[in-house]
Amino acid sequence: MGNRDGAVTPPSAEDGGTPRAATIRDVAARAGVSVATVSRALSGQYPVANATRARVQRAVRDLDYVVNAHARALTGSKSKTIAVLLSDIASPFYSRIAHGVEQQASAEKRLMMVCATHGDPEREVGLVEMLREQSVDAVVLVGGIVDTPEYRERMARLARLLDTAGSRLVLCGRPSPGEDLPVTVVEYENSGGAFAAASYLMDKGHRDILFLGGVGPDTTTQDRLDGFRRALASRDLSADEPGRILTGGNSRQFGYDTIRARLLREELDFTAILAWDDLVAAGAMTALREAGVDVPGRVSILGYNDEQIAQDLVPPLTSVSIPHTELGRSAVRLALHREDPAVASSQHITLGTHIVVRGSVREAARR
Amino acid sequence: MGNRDGAVTPPSAEDGGTPRAATIRDVAARAGVSVATVSRALSGQYPVANATRARVQRAVRDLDYVVNAHARALTGSKSKTIAVLLSDIASPFYSRIAHGVEQQASAEKRLMMVCATHGDPEREVGLVEMLREQSVDAVVLVGGIVDTPEYRERMARLARLLDTAGSRLVLCGRPSPGEDLPVTVVEYENSGGAFAAASYLMDKGHRDILFLGGVGPDTTTQDRLDGFRRALASRDLSADEPGRILTGGNSRQFGYDTIRARLLREELDFTAILAWDDLVAAGAMTALREAGVDVPGRVSILGYNDEQIAQDLVPPLTSVSIPHTELGRSAVRLALHREDPAVASSQHITLGTHIVVRGSVREAARR
DNA sequence: AAACGGATAGCAACCGTATTCTGTCCGAGT
DNA sequence: ACTCGGACAGAATACGGTTGCTATCCGTTT
DSSP: OOSSSSSOOSSSSSSSSSSOOOHHHHHHHTTSSHHHHHHHHHHHHOOOOOOOOOOOOOHHHHHHHOHHHHHHHHHHOOOOOEEEEETTTHHHHHHHHHHHHHHHHHHHOOEEEEEEETHHHHHHHHHHHHHHTTTTTTEEEEEOOOOOOOHHHHHHHHHHHHTTTTOEEEEESSSSOSSOOSSEEEEEOOOHHHHHHHHHHHHHHHHOOEEOOOOTBBBBHHHHHHHHHHHHHHHTOTSSSSSSSEBBBSSSSHHHHHHHHHHSSSOOOOOOEEEESHHHHHHHHHHHHTTTTTTTTEEEEEEOOOOOGGGGSSOEEEEEEOHHHHHHHHHHHHHHHTTTTHHHSSSSEOOOOOEESSSOOOOOOOO | OOSSOOOOOSSOOOOOOOOOOOOOHHHHHHHSHHHHHHHHHOOOOOOOOOHHHHHHHHHHHHHHHHOOOOHHHHHHHOOOOOEEEEEEESHHHHHHHHHHHHHHHHHHOOOEEEOOOOOEEEEEEHHHHHHTTTOSEEEEEEEEBBBHHHHHHHHHHHHHHHHHHEEEEOOOEOOOOOOOSSSSEEOOHHHHHHHHHHHHHTTTOOOOEEEEOOTTHHHHHHHHHHHHHHHHTTTTTTSSTTSSSEEEEEEEHHHHHHHHHHHHHHHOOOSSEESSSSSHHHHHHHHHHHHTTOOOOOOOOOOSOOGGGGGGSSSEEEEEOOOOHHHHHHHHHHHTTSSHHHHHTTSSSEEOOEEOOOSSOOOOOOO
C-alpha cells in the first residue's frame, strides 16, 4: 500500500484530460477522513483532534487545495466582497476614495470590486444588478448626482433590493434619498468647505471672488454654491452679481477657456478665484500666466480636493482638502458593522474638510 | 384560481423573519413552471414556448429576481471576474492601468476586482491565493519587480496553480518567468523608451545628462538604465561616469532632495535630466527653480509616464508616454481569448512608448 | 458496575443553478 | 390510421461546501 510518504499525486484518479483543481473530497480522501471533518478542521470552529487536523493540513498542502469561494458563499450567503461604483477609476478624486475602500476592505478581510459607471445612471443601476447577483457585502456608490425625486426613488429601490439580498447600499459623497431606508450615507462638507474657502479669501481682503467650475444641477455644485453664497452674504456681499458664478464644466480645459475668455472680454474685475478643483485651478492659472497676470500678486486662487498636482503648480496651490481616504474607509466600516451598537446609530455621517495653505493666496491689493 | 392578476406576493410563504431574496424556485412557483424551465427561459439557449417565456419573465420582474452568481459559478466553474493586483490604487500609474483593465473587462461582460499589494511579494502571493478561491477568469499582476530565480519560481508556481483552477495569470509590466508556462505577459518598452529619450536629448545637443530616480534591482529601473547606457554608448559617451546615474528613490521628494543636494555640492555640471517619472521631474524642477536655474534655458528635463501633472508644470513637461490603458486592455483581452488562434500565438507582447513634446527640453547651450 | 457525558467523526440534508435524461403532446408523412 | 420526429417541459442529478443530527469511543461519576 503505497503513498505512505508525502509524494504528491494528482487529485484526479484518471489521467486523461486537463487536471482539475483539488476539491474538499480529494483532501478528505487523501487524509483518510470524511468531507465534513475536512471542512471543520479548516474552519476551526469545531473540535477536531490534533492528529486529524495535522493530517488534513498536510493533505491540503500536498494538493494545493483552496476552498471554492462560490460553494462557500452558496451556503453562507456571504461573499466577503465590497463593491465600489465610481465614474472613472483613473481620476485622482475617485481613485483616492477607492484607495480608502480598499484599505478598510482589506483590514476586514474582504476583497474589493471596482466598477466604472462613466457617470451614467442607467449603467449604475445595471451594475448594481450585477452586484446583487454576487451577494456582495456592500455596494458603495461614489460621487455627486442630480438630486431629483426620480433619483431618490431609484436609490430607495436599490437600497431595498440590496437589503433583501443581504447587502448594504452606501452612498458616498451624495445625499441621502430619505429616511427609514436601509442605507448608509457618508458625505463630506461641501457647503461648509466652500463657506470656509470663501471666508478665507475674504479674510485676506478679497471682495471680488469668482466661483469657477462645476456643473449646474449636481448636488456637489449646489452645496458648494450654497456655502459660497452664505459666506458672501455673511459679509454683506451678493454672490449673484452677473459674471461671478462661472459654472458649466469641471475640466482643466474649462478653467483655462473660461478665464481666458474672461480676460479677453472684460477688465480684470476680480481679485480671487475659488476653483471647482485643482485641475480647473491649474487651467485658470495657465490662462492667467499667459495673460501676464501675476498669481498670487494680482489674483489669488484657491483650489479644491488638494490633489497631488497642487504642490507642483507655480505658485503651489492653496486648496480645500477632502478626506478621500477616510470617506472610503468609513463607507466600508459603517456598512459592515451596521449591527454593532457603536455605529448603528451613525449610519449617516458628514466628514469635515480643511484648507491646506500653500502659496496661491495673498492679501488683496488695495483698491 | 387565485393570483390570476399580477399582484406582487412576497417570495417566502411564511412571513415571520426577514424577507429573503427570490430564488429560481420562487420564480418557478409563481410562473407555474418547473425550475428547469425558468433556467432555460432565462438562458435562451434552449427552446421554450413564447407564452411560457413571457410568464417567466413576468414572474422575474414581479419578484425582482436575479440569478445567484455563486450558484451559477458553481456549476459553470466560471466567475466572470478579472482581478488586478497592484501596489497602490491611488497612484496615477496604476490607476490608469486599472482603468484599461476595467474598460476591457466591462466590454467582455466581466467584473473587476482590485487588490493592493503595497509592493509586498508575500501579500501578493496571499492575495493570489484568495483569488484562486474565487476562480477568477484572470489575475493581472502589475508593476516591476526584482528579477531573481526566486521570483521566477514563485511566478511559475502561481501560473500553474491558477491554470489548474481555470484562471490565467497575466504579468503586466514585468518580465516573463520562463518558457512553457501558462502565463500571459504584457510589457512595455522600458529599455527602448529610455533609449529614445536619451537620444532625443542628445539630438538637442546635450552631452551631460543625469539619470534621476529608480530603485536599484527593480527590472524597470534596470531596463531603463540599459536603454540609457545603450543610447549614450551609441554616441561614444559613457553612462557610468560618477554622479551621472542617481537612483535610490522614485518620489517627488527624492527628485527634489537629490537635485538640491547636487546643486549645493557641485558645479552645475549637467545640462539635462532624464527623470524616472513626472513626479521626480516635478521635484527636480522645484529644486532647480529654487536655485535660480532656468528650465529649459539652462537645464532641460524629460519626464516619464506622461501623467496629468506634466502639462501643468512650468514649463510644461516633455515626457515619455506609456500606453497605460492599452496595457490593461491587452492584459484582459489576451488572457480571455488565449484559446482563440488569432491571439494564441501572441501571449507575450511588448507595447511601444513615445515622447510627448512640451516645453521642458531645449537645445543645449554651446559649451 | 452501570450510567453518563464529553470529545470526535461521519451521514445526509441542504444552498441555487445548469444540464442531462425522459416523457408527453402533436402535427406531418405514408 | 399509424408511426415518427420535433418541440417543449419536468424530474433528477451534479457542482463543492457547510452544518445539524447521529453514532462511537472512553474516561468519569455515582
